[in-house]
């Protein structure tokens with residue numbers, strides 16, 4: 001039965017966009033910072049050596065307008081980032097996220113590329129897309145946090161709501177860190193399903209995302225947080241994933257966002273998880289099935305964290321390989 005539905009909804013070939021360009025690489029905090037400007041090149045080199053470039057549509061980055069940002073962020077926060085970007089010194093938060101000259105424009109490029117991907121998926125130009133420098137899931141509506149200036153995930157959710165009349169959105173986050181900026185800003189929103197697997201907040205920034213955090217008020221039960229202990233590997237990840245996949249079938253999302261941070265792979269300098277890239281492959285494959293059954297194949301994958309260049313290439317290429325696969 002699923003197979004028939006799947007065939008009818010994916011009759012056309014999957015056109016998968018990958019956003020790539022120098023403007024996107026500018027979102028980074030220098031060579032001494034874990035989130036450097038060289039992360040995009042690490043991914044690109046992997047994509048080339050894996051022979052995946054011919055399978056995707058390479059798409060230039062796009063810049064967001066201020067109004068786009070303010071669909072999610074507060075006006076005063078956007079003004080603060082503009083001022084800090086002009087000054088180009090200090091930190092946007094308490095010490096993780098430096099202000100550099102042009103940080104506002106770099107942040108706009110991340111958000112703009114994500115919104116362009118959303119728009120082109122919704123108008124069927126692309127069936128799926130990947131924006132490597134994106135998934136900045138720690139930024140809140142009114143503040144920066146954890147290397148994240150503007151929360152492209154949050155802006156995308158608001159944009160889907162207000163510009164495309166999409167109500168039921170699934171946000172899946174397999175970054176090693178809890179996606180607090182998405183979770184808390186949509187905690188009371190019953191139509192945003194969140195499934196987030198991450199390292200236990202007692203051992204890792206931002207310290208949140210315990211299993212009993214399932215949403216608030218009428219949205220209680222609409223989110224799944226799965227904290228894993230330090231040292232957890234593929235077997236723990238794969239055995240917990242089923243809880244999210246099972247719920248997705250009931251949610252029947254109209255659009256799927258995947259934050260596929262590479263920082264859970266063994267060897268990441270900031271976290272203590274020990275995944276291989278098998279989880280990234282499996283999750284993307286599973287989401288492809290859910291998307292084909294429920295939302296015309298619509299998946300937008302966002303790079304997220306990852307501070308070991310070899311792992312960035314492995315994890316993100318695993319995602320792209322599954323996005324371009326038909327079934």
Ligand SMILES: [Zn+2]
Nearest residue numbers: 175176177305
């Ligand atoms: Zn992370």
